[in-house]
Amino acid sequence: xxxxxxxxxxxxxxxxxxxxxxxxxxxxxxxxxxxxxxxxxxxxxxxxxxxxxxxxxxxxxxxxxxxxxxxxxxxxxxxxxxxxxxxxxxxxxxxxxxxxxxxxxxxxxxxxxxxxxxxxxxxxxxxxxxxxxxxxxxxxxxxxxxxxxxxxxxxxxxxxxxxxxxxxxxxxxxxxxxxxxxxxxxxxxxxxxxxxxxxxxxxxxxxxxxxxxxxxxxxxxxxxxxxxxxxxxxxxxxxxxxxxxxxxxxxxxxxxxxxxxxxxxxxxxxxxxxxxxxxxxxxxxxxxxxxxxxxxxxxxxxxxxxxxxxxxxxxxxxxxxxxxxxxxxxxxxxxxxxxxxxxxxxxxxx
Numbered sequence: 001x002x003x004x005x006x007x008x009x010x011x012x013x014x015x016x017x018x019x020x021x022x023x024x025x026x027x028x029x030x031x032x033x034x035x036x037x038x039x040x041x042x043x044x045x046x047x048x049x050x051x052x053x054x055x056x057x058x059x060x061x062x063x064x065x066x067x068x069x070x071x072x073x074x075x076x077x078x079x080x081x082x083x084x085x086x087x088x089x090x091x092x093x094x095x096x097x098x099x100x101x102x103x104x105x106x107x108x109x110x111x112x113x114x115x116x117x118x119x120x121x122x123x124x125x126x127x128x129x130x131x132x133x134x135x136x137x138x139x140x141x142x143x144x145x146x147x148x149x150x151x152x153x154x155x156x157x158x159x160x161x162x163x164x165x166x167x168x169x170x171x172x173x174x175x176x177x178x179x180x181x182x183x184x185x186x187x188x189x190x191x192x193x194x195x196x197x198x199x200x201x202x203x204x205x206x207x208x209x210x211x212x213x214x215x216x217x218x219x220x221x222x223x224x225x226x227x228x229x230x231x232x233x234x235x236x237x238x239x240x241x242x243x244x245x246x247x248x249x250x251x252x253x254x255x256x257x258x259x260x261x262x263x264x265x266x267x268x269x270x271x272x273x274x275x276x277x278x279x280x281x282x283x284x285x286x287x288x289x290x291x292x293x294x295x296x297x298x299x300x301x302x303x304x305x306x307x308x309x310x311x312x313x314x315x316x317x318x319x320x321x322x323x324x325x326x327x328x329x330x331x332x333x334x335x336x337x338x339x340x341x342x343x344x345x346x347x348x349x350x
Contacts, residue, residue, distance in 0.1 A: 002137045003144040005048070006158075006181040007066075008151050008196075010035040011207045012058040015177060017296025018093050018225045022085035022119075022152075027348065028061050030329050034205045035178045040065035042180070042200035043146070048072065050140055053148035054080035057348055062178065063148040079132030082150035086119030090300055092293070094225035094255070110155075110169035122169065126156035133157060137185045151175055154196075161190045177207040210289075224285075226253045226260055226293045236262055245277045251301075253281075253294060260285045263294050265301065273309040273343070274302030292328055299346050308347035313338035 010032035014021030028036070043066050051067040053059040055076040067074045088096055097104045106114035112122055120128075133147060149157075151174065158181065159172050175181070175196035182193040203209045212223050229252050236250030237243065239262050244250070248266035252259060264278035279294050298310055312330070314322050316339060325342050334341040 002140055002142060002185040004133070004137055004183045004185060004190075005043075005046075005144070005146040006133075006154055006183065007039070007062065007146060007148045008154055008175045008177055008179050009056075009058040009062040009148060010039070011177040013296065013299065015207050016292060017299070018223070018293055019296055019300065020085055020088045020091050020093060020096065022082045022089060022150075023056070024085075024089045025057050025348070027346070028058055030327070031205055031207070032058075032062075032177065035201060035207075036062055036065045038200045038202070038205065039178045039180075040069060044069070047144055048146050049143040050075065050145045051148070052077055052080065052136055052145065054078065054082070054150065054153075056081060056150075059148040059150065063146070065178075066146045077132060077136070079128055079135075080147060080149040080153065083122070083125045083152045083156075084118075084120040085116065087117045088119065092225060092227055092297070094227035097225060098227045098254070110172070112166040112169065122156055122166075125153060126160045129153045129157040130160045134185075141187070154181065158192070158195060161192060174208070176201060176209075224255050224260075224288050224290060226255055226290060226297075228253055228263075228297055231262070236264065239282070240278070240280060248275075248277055251297060253290070253297070255285060255290070260290060261294055263298060265298060267302070267305060270307075270311070272307060273311040274298060274305070274307040274346075276310060276312040279312070291324060295328060295344075303346050308345065310344040310346055312342055313340065314342050315339040 011029045012032060013026040013029060016029045048066055048070055051063055051072050052075045053063040055078050060074060060076060063074055103114060103116060110122060136145065154175060155172050159169055164172060173196055176198035178201065179196040179198045181195045184191050184193060198206060231250040231252040233244060236252065239252060239259050244264060247268060248264050251263040253261040259282060261281040262278060266275040266277050269275040276298050279291060281290050302310060314325060330342040330344045332340050333343045
């Protein structure tokens, strides 16, 4: 009998920034590293013989919770990757909702009719992950293995194990970041022991605890997902209500059809770091967790331009804004006439 632990990766940028990341190689968030520490404690007394993950940063990093303390080698397998999302990769959920609401609705319902250019289908995903897991368990008879994969990938795999018909895929539960499922394999059949358990996570570090998209009771307020458009100086100044910096370019943020905020970026200021001059949420949209989505847009644009750091200035007197940036990974690296210089690393080494 082989025992298999299936683990979803820790909270990653897509979960926090509300961006669509399948094969896009996103990073783990600050909160995600706290989840990894909790996962390590969960597995402290569980014997494991081998550890596998997808070949993406977020799963390989999460797998450290098991393979490092146990002195094991990490094996990577692209068959454990998330759903390939084709033309949707690294777009925001708000952007897709704005431009293609029908396909977004199909995706949210795990509808087998969902189709996006250059993407896998849900059928292809389920078959790929099932075949990969079966191949790996057959290589480890009578052992215990831990496999680190992704939310949709694990959901479709478990649905295939349970023989859930496509018209019922929408009813399958969603797993929290670092949620653990346990199965056994007798050489012929998978049997689920438990599914998507997140009991090792305190509520204050659970990703799903602070999001509403997955809830069926509708008691929580709906999540707000932003979309963006480039703005000229006049339109950006109108949103901000005051003058803008002399250099740089503006990106307008929208919640539905309403202005929600503004980013002002200065890519010419450095060839290594990406500078943010303004990260502004309109007063009527504050308190809804939108500021971090603006940071996510800056990360996407600057990383795509080859920058590995974000930089901005923050007044030492603005304690609320300062706490916000420090919470999400910025660190003070200097001082100047514009205020404290804060920096956030957005590369792949940690």
